[in-house]
Amino acid sequence: MKEIEKLLKMTERPQDYSDEEIRQMMNDPEMRAYYELMVSAEAGFALKKDETSEVAKRPMHYAINFRFMKAAAVIVGILLVSGISLAAYHFTFGAGSSAVEGHESLTQEVRVSNAHQQEITTSDAVRTFENTELQQILKELSDYYHVGVEFRNEQSRHIRIYTKWDTTAPLHLIIDRLNGFEKVSIRLIDNHIVAE
Amino acid sequence: MSAQKKEIEQLYIACYQQLLSVARAMLKDDEEASDVVSDVFARLADGSLVPPADHPESYLLVIVRHLCIDRSRKMTLRERIERRLSLSESDPTAMDNDQDRAREMIAYAENTFPRQTWRVFQLRFDDGLLYREIAERLGISEVAVYKHLAEALRKLKEKFNPTRR
Numbered sequence: 001m002k003e004i005e006k007l008l009k010m011t012e013r014p015q016d017y018s019d020e021e022i023r024q025m026m027n028d029p030e031m032r033a034y035y036e037l038m039v040s041a042e043a044g045f046a047l048k049k050d051e052t053s054e055v056a057k058r059p060m061h062y063a064i065n066f067r068f069m070k071a072a073a074v075i076v077g078i079l080l081v082s083g084i085s086l087a088a089y090h091f092t093f094g095a096g097s098s099a100v101e102g103h104e105s106l107t108q109e110v111r112v113s114n115a116h117q118q119e120i121t122t123s124d125a126v127r128t129f130e131n132t133e134l135q136q137i138l139k140e141l142s143d144y145y146h147v148g149v150e151f152r153n154e155q156s157r158h159i160r161i162y163t164k165w166d167t168t169a170p171l172h173l174i175i176d177r178l179n180g181f182e183k184v185s186i187r188l189i190d191n192h193i194v195a196e
Numbered sequence: 197m198s199a200q201k202k203e204i205e206q207l208y209i210a211c212y213q214q215l216l217s218v219a220r221a222m223l224k225d226d227e228e229a230s231d232v233v234s235d236v237f238a239r240l241a242d243g244s245l246v247p248p249a250d251h252p253e254s255y256l257l258v259i260v261r262h263l264c265i266d267r268s269r270k271m272t273l274r275e276r277i278e279r280r281l282s283l284s285e286s287d288p289t290a291m292d293n294d295q296d297r298a299r300e301m302i303a304y305a306e307n308t309f310p311r312q313t314w315r316v317f318q319l320r321f322d323d324g325l326l327y328r329e330i331a332e333r334l335g336i337s338e339v340a341v342y343k344h345l346a347e348a349l350r351k352l353k354e355k356f357n358p359t360r361r
Binding site for chain 1: 230
């Protein structure tokens with residue numbers, strides 16, 4: 001078999017090759033060059049795809065002053081659940097009228113963000129929530145599984161979560177997963193999802 | 197809401213998706229890419245990262261690239277091959293050039309490869325089909341798929357030899 005064909009096979013099924021075989025193949029400058037070309041080809045196609053997607057069309061322009069950055073007031077929790085990384089962003093608010101203003105502002109911004117994200121992250125069986133408020137996630141679960149939703153703690157509505165929802169999985173498993181977040185406490189009571 | 201928190205939120209909304217896209221391209225793993233970007237925002241939140249006032253998004257992009265490179269360096273050769281990550285030492289400042297080169301490569305392939313070779317090349321490196329699936333899709337043998345891909349890679353090597361970079 002020609003070396004280049006062996007390389008092609010190895011990149012498709014590296015599990016069929018020993019570490020030594022892989023190392024030897026990659027020590028050959030010619031094979032390594034072919035391998036790097038494959039990597040570049042995949043990258044090139046991915047870039048082409050990205051450039052026609054909504055993500056790339058959205059400019060990353062940003063003009064803010066970061067003079068206040070040091071005293072950030074955001075609580076960030078990052079957890080590992082079943083080998084899958086989940087991140088929850090919970091923005092806390094101070095007391096008084098400024099807290100209300102902040103709350104409204106956050107809600108508005110998230111709405112814009114989510115409208116965009118839903119467009120690019122929904123697949124057939126797995127729905128990806130990125131930076132999505134708990135209230136929106138539970139609303140979708142409620143519609144899908146035909147159960148009610150009750151928030152006993154209003155603040156928990158605005159916990160933002162990154163997670164994936166396998167729509168073929170039963171509701172109790174989804175709730176177990178969501179409970180993996182530090183800030184989330186959800187139970188299924190009498191056909192209602194209750195967030196505390 | 198405090199000015200600091202609002203600034204982080206604005207930055208998050210403005211940059212999160214694009215940073216995630218960069219991390220995905222570099223690590224070829226959605227969960228790990230999310231970890232990296234989350235880590236950057238966690239560092240912003242605890243004050244251990246302080247972006248410059250001008251163009252904080254460029255700063256975050258460089259940080260994400262560095263974190264992805266760090267993760268790649270910790271992978272075994274097998275892990276890199278499995279994900280088809282580059283084995284070259286990445287330089288975050290040269291990545292824009294690498295991307296230009298990758299775009300140029302695809303344009304060259306599309307314009308110069310014979311039609312069937314281009315189709316095989318596209319099905320493999322764009323659609324990610326297995327060789328067997330490509331053979332079935334195009335009604336050719338698996339051996340023919342290897343021949344088309346080998347030919348495609350030889351042509352690319354003549355034009356874009358990575359060792360001459």
